[in-house]
Amino acid sequence: MAKVLVLRFSSLGDVILTSSILKPLHDAGFGVYLMTYKGFASIFEDSSFVNVLSVDKSNMFDVAKSLTPDIVIDLHKNIKTFILKNILKAKWFSYDKKSIQRRFCVWFKAFKNNIFYITDEYANAVKPIVDIKNPKPYLEVKDERLERFVSSKPVISLGVGARYHKKKYKYFKELSELFLNSGFEVRLLGDKNDDTDAKGVSYIGKLSLIDTLACIKSSKLVIANDSSITHMARAVGVKVITIFGGTHPCFGFAPKPDEGITISKDMPCKPCDLHGKGVCKYGDYPCFEIEPKLIFDKAMMLLG
Structure with a gap:
């Protein structure tokens, strides 16, 4: 072999x-x-x-x-x-x-x-050695690991963190409240360096990578920044809404249409950095002036 x-x-x-x-x-x-x-x-x-x-x-x-x-x-x-x-x-x-x-x-x-x-x-x-049609990320999670994250309610997981500020949506609190008021269980995901005022069950900094993957797989939908949480959702077959701020789908990291959707406010200044580094030249990140209700409505459409 x-x-x-x-x-x-x-x-x-x-x-x-x-x-x-x-x-x-x-x-x-x-x-x-x-x-x-x-x-x-x-x-x-x-x-x-x-x-x-x-x-x-x-x-x-x-x-x-x-x-x-x-x-x-x-x-x-x-x-x-x-x-x-x-x-x-x-x-x-x-x-x-x-x-x-x-x-x-x-x-x-x-x-x-x-x-x-x-x-x-x-x-x-790898086309010279294997021809892959519609390549998508794929990761496995054992059933016993998933049992920890079973819920009686439909779960929405929010990937609230990102490495740089130009990637951090600023209205996760309001978005989380919309889901909570509609009867969903909201889970907050991120690493120990992420802080948020969003509401829900916080797993921020509390899960290993593989357990984060299990938490995501037990969700009905994931909403995340342009970050690794987006790709985790894609890898376990959970629909994802990716919110783009200072970065853009043209960089190659958006979910494909059969994996989810992107929400990106069209502005003449974006994309402003290849990786989302630096600070906004306007100071208040207008690229993230995206109404939480718009994202909520898109989520409801994806959920059917």
């Missing part, structure tokens, strides 16, 4: 999206290995189709050499993977990061109409 090593070290959302090629490679008969940083490895804890090599910067080269892969799929494309390419004697494939196209979306706003999906680019990278 040929060994395929997939490289994606960070960040969490990008690592989750690698799953769009991992299971198809496994199903095609390859032995599949993913090399990623230790902080992200546990998201694959229940997934049976991949062997995860959990590394840090000090040991990644030794771990890669000890595996002796036949094929390497480079989904990171940085100086570390360039070094690995010169160390490993393996057939090498990499993906088109569309770096120029994404930067053009920031520099020349007309380019933001050119929507693409990173998962399609990942699939194109």
